[in-house]
Amino acid sequence: MTDDAYTASVVGGTGFTGGELLRILAGHPDFEVVQATSRSADNMTVGRSHPNLRGLDLRFSDPDDLESVDVLFAATPHGVSMERIDEFFEAADTVVDLSADFRLPEADAYDEWYDGHESPEYLERAEYALPELNRENLPGADLIAGGGCNATATILGLKPLVDAGALGPDVGEVVVDVKVGSSEGGAGGGAASSHPERSGVVRPYAPTGHRHEAEIEAYLGLSVSFTVHAVDMVRGASATCHAFPDEPVSKGDLWGAYRDAYADEPFMRIVSGGGGVYRYPEPKSVAGTNHGEVGFELDPGNRRVVVFSAIDNMTKGSAGQAVHAANVALGLPETAGLEFDGLHPVGSP
Amino acid sequence: MTDDAYTASVVGGTGFTGGELLRILAGHPDFEVVQATSRSADNMTVGRSHPNLRGLDLRFSDPDDLESVDVLFAATPHGVSMERIDEFFEAADTVVDLSADFRLPEADAYDEWYDGHESPEYLERAEYALPELNRENLPGADLIAGGGCNATATILGLKPLVDAGALGPDVGEVVVDVKVGSSEGGAGGGAASSHPERSGVVRPYAPTGHRHEAEIEAYLGLSVSFTVHAVDMVRGASATCHAFPDEPVSKGDLWGAYRDAYADEPFMRIVSGGGGVYRYPEPKSVAGTNHGEVGFELDPGNRRVVVFSAIDNMTKGSAGQAVHAANVALGLPETAGLEFDGLHPVGSP
Amino acid sequence: MTDDAYTASVVGGTGFTGGELLRILAGHPDFEVVQATSRSADNMTVGRSHPNLRGLDLRFSDPDDLESVDVLFAATPHGVSMERIDEFFEAADTVVDLSADFRLPEADAYDEWYDGHESPEYLERAEYALPELNRENLPGADLIAGGGCNATATILGLKPLVDAGALGPDVGEVVVDVKVGSSEGGAGGGAASSHPERSGVVRPYAPTGHRHEAEIEAYLGLSVSFTVHAVDMVRGASATCHAFPDEPVSKGDLWGAYRDAYADEPFMRIVSGGGGVYRYPEPKSVAGTNHGEVGFELDPGNRRVVVFSAIDNMTKGSAGQAVHAANVALGLPETAGLEFDGLHPVGSP
Amino acid sequence: MTDDAYTASVVGGTGFTGGELLRILAGHPDFEVVQATSRSADNMTVGRSHPNLRGLDLRFSDPDDLESVDVLFAATPHGVSMERIDEFFEAADTVVDLSADFRLPEADAYDEWYDGHESPEYLERAEYALPELNRENLPGADLIAGGGCNATATILGLKPLVDAGALGPDVGEVVVDVKVGSSEGGAGGGAASSHPERSGVVRPYAPTGHRHEAEIEAYLGLSVSFTVHAVDMVRGASATCHAFPDEPVSKGDLWGAYRDAYADEPFMRIVSGGGGVYRYPEPKSVAGTNHGEVGFELDPGNRRVVVFSAIDNMTKGSAGQAVHAANVALGLPETAGLEFDGLHPVGSP
Amino acid sequence: MTSDTDTLTAEDPITGEEIEIPADVEVGEIIDSPVTGTELEVISLDPVVLEEAPELEEDWGE
Amino acid sequence: MTSDTDTLTAEDPITGEEIEIPADVEVGEIIDSPVTGTELEVISLDPVVLEEAPELEEDWGE
Ligand SMILES: NC(=O)c1ccc[n+]([C@@H]2O[C@H](COP(=O)([O-])OP(=O)(O)OC[C@H]3O[C@@H](n4cnc5c(N)ncnc54)[C@H](OP(=O)(O)O)[C@@H]3O)[C@@H](O)[C@H]2O)c1
Ligand SMILES: NC(=O)c1ccc[n+]([C@@H]2O[C@H](COP(=O)([O-])OP(=O)(O)OC[C@H]3O[C@@H](n4cnc5c(N)ncnc54)[C@H](OP(=O)(O)O)[C@@H]3O)[C@@H](O)[C@H]2O)c1
């Protein structure tokens, strides 16, 4: 870490995304972690919760005693940040929140999809974290709202088609069928996420009405038909989007649209056909990394475009996206702290 | 097994569905297995290939030396049965074929989806095995064509909507997003199905153009948008169908349609909401059984009906369906040999 | 079920072994389940907890309102049965307890390994359930104590060597290294058994001092060096026993000892070398069944005998063993209700 | 990578350890990969085989056309390096071989455990790669033999006890019970390593007579009773060692011995008791990293010391160990290229 | 179940028990013992002599 | 990294090594040793005395 590193704290440090933030920030050359909070593990070492961080010389402290830092990352359940946002800004210049609390642009949407908002005055100030969508507004932002993991997978998959004009508000149905790993539920799972019950599942866990629909609509301008399944992996979110553009598109059009969107993106890869075992996006291929993979196929018979999108919900879908956005906001190199490229072979990461 | 049991042989006995047939028939009161063939394990015990059948006193024999039996079950790769069908009928009164060789009603369809057909004269004689679809034509049938596992899951999920008139040839898009286990690939997998590569995947393995579309179209009269993913389980096929009926339907309409279709079916269960961990159809809940689970949810915003359907590809999706159809064809009790109700808890069966 | 079936109740019916008992008894020709208790799911259907039992027309009732039955099966945590044993006998003629409460022959042992015993007067009356060990004492027994799953695996593996005189109290060290699935922890797991934390583990969960040592010592007369690891499966317990007989033994001696012990046992199989994929005992091969597999190998260099033993902890290791013992106690056919032979292929059951 | 980086080639680049070498070397500041060979994927991109390396601009080339490099890493099956070692030295100053070809110090041992040796004259020149065992002899070494993964786990676990005099050639039995993941079998697995057959196993795959015993004996001076099981993970090797020191040892003695051995080792961690979920060594905790975890427990009743040791077979057990040794040999910082600390949560990596 | 199939009887070389093997085996063929699962080589046919076949580690291991 | 946080030094009861613990611990609180990971109970504060905490099997096991 450099001498003039930014100081950082992580509120919610025992959680899954909190641990991922700590992992990334601990290896980030431009950040120094000075605090990680926990109510349940106050004064315990960080390594006790996260065995990969046993080398980190840090103990959890009370979230009520926030230290002054440059950047505060909040990795707490929905509702905590909107309640404590003033305190967070007293402790920090920049707040990066991983919850849904500042993701939606309008307070109305919180009334519709959540239980209302306690600090709606911050909504305009907040910037959506996903650089592939909102890079231009991030530099200098001081309140950054990390995207939802399923929303991130979907937005990354469909945005090139929207930008290319192939999809839009008036264009038929877009079905988004998502498959996610068990880490999406956070560290405090109940009976349904116990190993005997959760192993080997293909379980419809949000048949309809998942809250991430709101984000997708807000940022893509598309109303999608959204269904989420739990499958047997720990990390990973995979969105398969079935779209029916009005105008026929060709394979070449699709390559063009995706290359236009992502050729210069440091974390995006187009994986679409080819040989070998890994021909389309897979969560395994990006596990532990901040990469997003997208790919597509044409169904000639029915004008369908199928888009596959895969991310690691813990990195690109939350902690990595948050750090990526902070890098952009602070003018740091975009990939700083996010260089890990993943493993092969890897089982069910 | 009873005294006047039907004699049966299984061609392709070392394979996955062949082993499943042997398991079911060995426990069936009205069948006696007299032969199981294998070219690669000729003269070896059946238990060497299938450890659950170590108690069976049977050795594989050469598929060229077929014994005379009442019913011959063929569990061979596509193309074998259409080539050997005359021989099969010389050896047996009834042939139940698990491959795709006699599934489609028209020879044309084989030209379009496969590499043509060598014995098209048998196509009319063949009856599709799925009793929920074709029970009335099975009694007395002497050539029975087992359904494809993904097609079976899809047909079971959508048929009630078609019968109720909510879906039909002219009704918008029906997206079918399927998730399947590794046993679907059969015993002779390659690199992509090795444990290190296949573990933990959400892998698009048939992005478009899966051959089971042909069956669905033939038997439901629906052209569907079909995509298949490999996920980390061994047994199981789960179809999520996203449909957009022209006329609004209510939850009550849906319950009505599915109750009408399946209330009297011995193997079908409607699992749709409710409490506990298992609220919708899951492959885990039916693993090892001949049950099919279907369930549904309404997306009020966009008139979408989401249908979930789960089967075990090895039983309801192939060997169990075949025996069920044979039971109907021969006038045996429908559930004979198929009473196993599955396990709980169960990991990734 | 026959007309003159024995009535049965299951106390602890929402639990894992309680559910397994219900599954087995529901398919047992000589039992009729009249009650399953639960405090937490009182009045709910049994199928809500156990999706494989959705076909069972039964609701949970309060464990304080026990119905009169022929046989009461208790599948409750340690300590419940010893407290309620008098009540159990008021309600039932025969009590089969799956907990450790009546397993050990001496009250002292409960002081040493547990927190003492509240009803030591019943200890002499209780018979250890494992028929392979204690068949002769089971007929007519009215208090049957199901063995521990790890103890069962170990006892089944080592007993033939003890009987053959190859192992005994004075014979060097016997190391028993056990690997178990997550269902062993029961339905109420905590953080360590959540899917994200429990997946993919090889986790030493009882490095030393596991209570099953007491049973092994009591029934085999051997003091063993016992260590238990959690591995990634749901059902299954596998014991690898490393023994060093004083006198050299040959492969033929071993076959002789194991054939003597198990050739006539309806549930035991010797799997020891050979070809194919399944050459030694594996939990997968017996998952869902009441079978036990044992096998062995000689290490010529150091006189070691390695014994492998595999069971399903939910069946042979608890509920199946309990029903097997009840069958013997009541004079029923030994395999009644326990005929299921398992599946192949099967993932991680 | 620095300007004056060492050039490196990887022979066997499509394999599992070859891919891991490429991953590590691609991120290593002091190495530049100039060649990766494959016969089967000649001219294909490296990313086609290893999806995590899609960002690497490199194609496989023929192993017969070796380029001149500073360091050649061979990740080929046993027997290839001993045949081609002269050619390897023509192409490179330093050869690091991951196979067993140069691991054992004596040609005799190859006659006993393998099929003899073709280039025995190199055996004395070769240095065993494991720095924790052989750091002093590595600087300047030009032929480095990577340890076996199971041997590495065992040696790391037992060495502190040997060094402390608690174990030695005359000290009773040492039982080593190993559990390994499927990547240990390499990329070219057969039927036994297909996903349906290999999932969920606890499979004795080397009951006795595993070749790694030879290494352990050669480098620890201990003859161990060694048994290896396949379990359901992809990466990881876990050794549980059951030892019976002649003299009683205390918990404090053990802590002393392990702290003496490993307190200053950059990659070793002692994990032995404590709270939380991760109390003992686990492959999950070190997956993807070059860390080794060791821990221990005392069984007071029988003087047993149980030692747990966990590594990732692909890193600490092969490719990482090889690069670590190369770092020492070339005078580079020991941890260069090996800084990745792993993930939490992580499923079955 | 296979009662109608022709079989020969032979002595299992490991347990000494009498086992049945298919009548159409040939000398040199490998079959498995129904008692022990061991792979046995057919050494001769008249009389039938079986011997433990050498284990092929490679086709199984990792 | 925690250099700016107040800490106390104490002797690890298992290894005898000097370890740092947070300054705000209270008597009776359980913290884990940074060296061994063992759970330690704070017995007294002036001087700081730590003792191995009794293991709570139940919160972990199966
Ligand atoms: N998991 C994902 O894949 C994912 C992806 C995208 C976004 N997110 C969002 O990220 C946030 C965290 O998710 P997670 O999965 O990491 O959850 P988690 O594992 O349950 O962790 C929550 C953390 O917050 C702390 N916490 C809970 N209530 C608190 C309160 N009132 N005040 C202070 N700290 C509190 C908890 O620790 P103590 O109880 O010890 O204080 C814990 O460290 C959520 O908003 C989630 O929606 C998660
Ligand atoms: N797996 C499923 O979930 C599933 C579901 C529905 C339908 N099906 C269909 O069922 C059939 C079998 O599938 P599977 O998964 O069981 O395949 P599999 O595991 O690969 O088994 C194929 C079997 O056929 C034998 N065989 C191969 N070629 C043969 C030939 N030319 N003549 C005679 N025998 C031959 C093989 O044994 P030898 O080589 O030893 O002779 C083997 O026993 C396929 O048509 C498949 O499409 C499978």
Ligand SMILES: NC(=O)c1ccc[n+]([C@@H]2O[C@H](COP(=O)([O-])OP(=O)(O)OC[C@H]3O[C@@H](n4cnc5c(N)ncnc54)[C@H](OP(=O)(O)O)[C@@H]3O)[C@@H](O)[C@H]2O)c1
């Ligand atoms: N799991 C195994 O592999 C295994 C193997 C061998 C033996 N065992 C033994 O079998 C017993 C049950 O184990 P399990 O794994 O099935 O446990 P489990 O899944 O935790 O189930 C325990 C059951 O007991 C009920 N229960 C808890 N406390 C009770 C009380 N005070 N009075 C009445 N009912 C109570 C619970 O339901 P409610 O809370 O709803 O009443 C639940 O149905 C244990 O003694 C265990 O040691 C288990």
Ligand SMILES: NC(=O)c1ccc[n+]([C@@H]2O[C@H](COP(=O)([O-])OP(=O)(O)OC[C@H]3O[C@@H](n4cnc5c(N)ncnc54)[C@H](OP(=O)(O)O)[C@@H]3O)[C@@H](O)[C@H]2O)c1
């Ligand atoms: N896997 C482990 O955990 C592990 C741990 C420690 C040590 N090792 C050792 O590391 C070595 C490699 O193991 P692995 O698991 O990586 O094996 P693998 O996945 O099977 O890879 C073997 C590689 O060697 C190449 N190859 C095979 N024969 C060759 C020949 N004659 N000439 C040149 N290249 C050849 C193969 O590619 P092409 O066929 O395309 O040329 C492939 O790239 C083995 O010696 C193994 O014992 C492995």
Ligand SMILES: [Zn+2]
């Ligand atoms: Zn798996």
Ligand SMILES: [Zn+2]
């Ligand atoms: Zn799993």
